Amino acid sequence: MSTVADVVRVLEAAYPPGLAESWDAVGLVCGDPADTVEKVLVCVDPTESTVDEAIETGAKVVVAHHPLLLRGVHGVPADTPKGALVHRLIRAGIALFCAHTNADSADPGVSDALAAALGITVTGPLAPNPDGRTGIGRLGELAEPEPFAQFVDRVSRALPHTEGGVRAAGDPHRWIKRVAVSGGAGDSYLSTATAAGVDAFVTADLRHHPAAEHLAVPGAPALVDVAHWASEWPWCGQAAGILRTGLGGTVTVDVSVRRTDPWTTQAACAPNRTGRFTG
Incomplete structure (x- = not known):
């Protein structure tokens, strides 16, 4: 049986923390390294949607590209968006690991x-x-x-x-x-x-x-x-493959199917009715 610590070990070997930029925040955000893991979810963004997906699918580790807590914080109260995610993860027994600029450079x-x-x-x-x-x-x-x-x-x-x-x-x-x-x-x-x-x-x-x-x-x-999200989404498959190989197939690794690009609607531009503008 693999543990959260095993997941971290494989990911840090593939995406060494030393490659991260000095301003970055990578690694294990929450979770007990000793907890056992049967399923991992890989995503670009740790958001309410991907946490929902992790809970729904039974994942015990979320591996995200973007950090949840990039800038320094002094607390994670549950009545703030990011604090609420941390509390939901902990209550569900789900660890969160982030590989950002170290995954960019690896x-x-x-x-x-x-x-x-x-x-x-x-x-x-x-x-x-x-x-x-x-x-x-x-x-x-x-x-x-x-x-x-x-x-x-x-x-x-x-x-x-x-x-x-x-x-x-x-x-x-x-x-x-x-x-x-x-x-x-x-x-x-x-x-x-x-x-x-x-x-x-x-x-x-x-x-x-x-x-x-x-x-x-x-x-x-x-x-x-x-789109920023679309350009980084292929990495999810790469990270999932690294985990499957590194953990010897002992853990099911899924790639998130949630689109976390923030833009949800696009309006078609009206034709140029004035005739004043040209390409």
Whole structure:
């Protein structure tokens, strides 16, 4: 029988805490390391919905990518949203483990899972650590070059649906072969992707000004902007596989089916009735 401590051991071997950024909060948030575990649920976000799912499915460990308590807290009263989740987890005997920027930098990590989902063969990190193997983001190549419009469709088909969908910026006829990907918010790596000489950069949470300034640079890679949650969801399957192997099949490991992207509705834009605006 495996324990919470066994789950932690396997995850920390795959996603070493030392790879986490100094500001991050990773590791075991709540739970007794000595408790036995028969089922684990892997998700992107520790939210009310995924805690509901854990309770409904009988999971005794929730493994989340995003930290629940990223910023310092002085208490977890049950009448606050995050405190309520902590109390629900403890009352249900469910442990919570978070692997965030350590999972981003690990090899394999979050961006490896994203690249695999898109059919990209990884060649190395986008922003490597000193060891040259780990680091944020990944560089890679498609098996065959394809027009940017086709590549955007590839991304849309590969990732789970979200209301925000997939946005793209670039010449639809541009040929795409070399690609950079970075799961989660990646606009701080726009110049890094340009310096790497890739044809396209896939990431999330791109903002107006950084994207516009990036695109003004001659030769800058085309951009594909996806939902933050969708860009990191493929990691859940990676982490689940690591747990199944590391625990020798003694624990059932499920990937959450709850979409925790916060955006729930998208309104279609009205046609340009004034005739004053052009692309």
